[in-house]
Amino acid sequence: MEFHKLADALKALGDPTRLKIIALLNMRDCCVCELVPIFGISQPSISKHMSRLKNVDLVTETRRGQWVFYSLNRKQLEDIGFSLTRLPDFSSEFDELERQGLLVTCE
Amino acid sequence: MEFHKLADALKALGDPTRLKIIALLNMRDCCVCELVPIFGISQPSISKHMSRLKNVDLVTETRRGQWVFYSLNRKQLEDIGFSLTRLPDFSSEFDELERQGLLVTCE
DNA sequence: TACTAATATAGCCATATAGCTATTTCAATA
């Protein structure tokens, strides 16, 4: 996954409410009106959280009748975990440091 | 990993500067004064980022002479990735919803 | 068509955060 996408996705996951939403969606699709009583926060707050999760492709939405059901995008969650085990190669940064004589070498 | 620890760790990773620091430490231990020219931000800013990473056990520090070298805690990074594949079971929340007659069931 | 219910959007407020400069702490050394 592209570096900045990964950072954005991790930031989206790094909020207790959103992380718990992800854990709940891992068990069962949910609509906003179910999440409201679970978290005890307002409906617009839940909507905003869903919007952030949607923006980083962690959830998808499907309208069913008057409800919008959100589903976990397991592929994306896996990709995030995988990306953490395959971090980008920034060795050029150290080459640059060396060229500038800024590499610190102890003894 | 405990749920709130996981959220805190993800939040720490969800910043482009800190995520890149983690990627750099994955290649080689670094001291603060090496990171300063790489990012082009002030020394105290780098120190603060290291402090946040230390607080969630993603890095450890070792003083070598006048420098403090930071190392990636690979175990913790792996634990985070693994935790994303083993999210906590919140089924009791759905049981509670059902008791309150708030579960939404479409057809 | 009018009404109801679910969700999204707009906009406000308090807090958190990521940057900065100035200063302090701490280890190495002249």
Added chain:
DNA sequence: TATTGAAATAGCTATATGGCTATATTAGTA
């Protein structure tokens, strides 16, 4: 001991964020 250099801490500012209420939008139904 005095000095130097690396890193940490304190405190400031601007921006982002997570909550809220009010309102708009959209789908289903009387």
